[in-house]
Amino acid sequence: MxxxxxxxxxxxxxxxxxxxxxxxxxxxxxxxxxxxxxxxxxxxxxxxxxxxxxxxxxxxxxxxxxxxxxxxxxxxxxxxxxxxxxxxxxxxxxxxxxxxxxxxxxxxxxxxxxxxxxxxxxxxxxxxxxxxxxxxxxxxxxxxxxxxxxxxxxxxxxxxxxxxxxxxxxxxxxxxxxxxxxxxxxxxxxxxxxxxxxxxxxxxxxxxxxxxxxxxxxxxxxxxxxxxxxxxxxxxxFNLRPMALDDLGLVPTIRKLTQDFEEKMKIRTRFELRGKERRLATGMEVALFRLVQESLTNVAKHADATHATVEMSFLGDSAVRVVIADNGVGFDLNRWSSKAAAGESASFGLVGMRERVELLEGKFEIESNVNAGTKIAIEVPLDDGSKEEENHG
Structure with missing residues (x-):
């Protein structure tokens, strides 16, 4: 020894x-x-x-x-x-x-x-x-x-x-x-x-x-x-800390984010809501907003897309699911996984998003192919702690 x-x-x-x-x-x-x-x-x-x-x-x-x-x-x-x-x-x-x-x-x-x-x-x-x-x-x-x-x-x-x-x-x-x-x-x-x-x-x-x-x-x-x-x-x-997030909640803020994104980037962007809308814990709303914001930023920077969608689903009281998709150039998912495993800086953006979702005990999935667009799916559970914080708010 x-x-x-x-x-x-x-x-x-x-x-x-x-x-x-x-x-x-x-x-x-x-x-x-x-x-x-x-x-x-x-x-x-x-x-x-x-x-x-x-x-x-x-x-x-x-x-x-x-x-x-x-x-x-x-x-x-x-x-x-x-x-x-x-x-x-x-x-x-x-x-x-x-x-x-x-x-x-x-x-x-x-x-x-x-x-x-x-x-x-x-x-x-x-x-x-x-x-x-x-x-x-x-x-x-x-x-x-x-x-x-x-x-x-x-x-x-x-x-x-x-x-x-x-x-x-x-x-x-x-x-x-x-x-x-x-x-x-x-x-x-x-x-x-x-x-x-x-x-x-x-x-x-x-x-x-x-x-x-x-x-x-x-x-x-x-x-x-x-x-x-x-x-x-x-x-x-607004990008630093959207006041609407505190005043109106997650859904109206993301809806405004997609509208501003479409106007600024000239990429046709559609927002869809499924399930019954509800307020979440402050930390959860901030985390989900930033994930959607970063996903749209990646679309603007890398996808060369003409169309994007943000779909938010409230799965009862158990979870929230957000799907961000585009019709851009996409990428080789296997090659990206290799870079992520090697710790290359080019993959840090999506890796960081995945790790933040995992910290929320959620699931992070990517679907992409070259010239076939990209879809990011995020599903985060709403535990008792989140509901309790929401009720106190």
Whole structure:
């Protein structure tokens, strides 16, 4: 037994040292990526400022060029009032302004291309940082286990292996959700607000010039844009925690989810209810809502479908069954099962859903074939505890 313990100690020591070394290298990669991200962000900020200045210059030159052309037409028509020198001066002024305008338009186009390229590079670096952080976190968890009391190793390996993996997947899912929300806010409301600020600056300049009709139209358009962005913010809030789930219950909230999904994704989506609708325990309603939400997200991302259905069945007082189906491209179920067994990250989404259903002591089934769509069936029992919590609510 002592020999076995010594051997385990050596294995643990070697594994710990290798992981520590790898963790340090991953940390260096992450730090280098962060430094590059900061440098690119600074460069992007300068490019955005230069672009704003160039847009203002182009606007100014366009107005000057318009006036120069009017002047040129004026002096060219009235030979009695204007001489050859006046015509030549007006022509040279218009030509010079046209050249400056062309140069600045080209500069504006180049700056926009540079801005787009920098934003793309920053997004790529963000993904590198996310992968490095995920690996770093996983290694920390593993090192904590390896650095623990040797007497607990067997018990940990036997009783906590699955919980550790599930815990890691839950942590990663939470971080993915936070990053998704941050990206959604950054790419949506944040970008639109920046655009609104720029357009209000333009409106102020036009107001100073006395172009009141143009300013009025611009303000009306801005008002509509603010309404649109407010709706986007409300949708983000709904996705975080739909208030309708507390106020109205699971069925109306999922019905609204399918309607919003159809409107946003342009995928025809039908919701069907079977059995007598009833309120469930708060935790059960949240869990089922998130499972349906994640299933529809997978349809939007991967299925390339034109039609989807969500069918909810209340099986008396004993269970709830939810079936989410689509007519998309489907996938090879055997290949997916192999990836899931190997722990490949590409399968974590459905694996995480299955494990959450199992935590609810339910059943999770997948039917899919290549080019034949996918169907996910979830059935969760309603135990006495759920009913008791519901009655108290």
């Amino acid at each position: 002592n020999v076995e313990v010594d051997a385990i100690e050596r294995v643990l020591k070697n594994a710990t040292e290798a992981l520590e070394s790898s963790k340090y290298h991953i940390y260096e990669i992450g730090e280098a990526a962060r430094q590059e991200q900061e440098a690119l962000s600074t460069e992007l900020q300068r490019a955005m400022e230069e672009l704003d200045e160039t847009i203002r210059t182009v606007d100014k030159l366009e107005e000057q060029y318009r006036r120069a052309r009017v002047r040129l037409v004026e002096v060219s028509r009235d030979f009695k009032k204007y001489g050859e020198k006046d015509i030549r001066d007006a022509y040279e002024t218009a030509t010079q302004l046209q050249l400056s305008l062309s140069i600045n338009r080209e500069k504006e186009s180049n700056l926009k291309s540079r801005r787009d390229d920098l934003q793309k590079r920053i997004r790529n670096i963000d993904r590198t940082i996310e992968r490095a952080e995920a690996l770093f976190s996983q290694m920390n968890v593993v090192l904590e286990y390896l650095s623990g009391d040797l007497g607990q190793v067997t018990r940990i390996l036997e009783s906590a292996k699955n919980r550790q993996l599930l815990g890691l997947k839950i942590i990663l899912a939470q971080e993915d959700e936070r990053r998704r929300i941050a990206r959604e806010i950054h790419d949506g409301p944040a970008q639109s607000m920046a655009n609104l600020i720029l357009r209000t600056d333009i409106a102020e300049r036009m107001l100073a010039k006395g172009e009141y009709d143009v300013v009025k139209a611009e303000l009306a358009d801005l008002k509509q844009n603010v309404r649109t962005e407010l709706e986007e913010v409300r949708k983000i809030i």
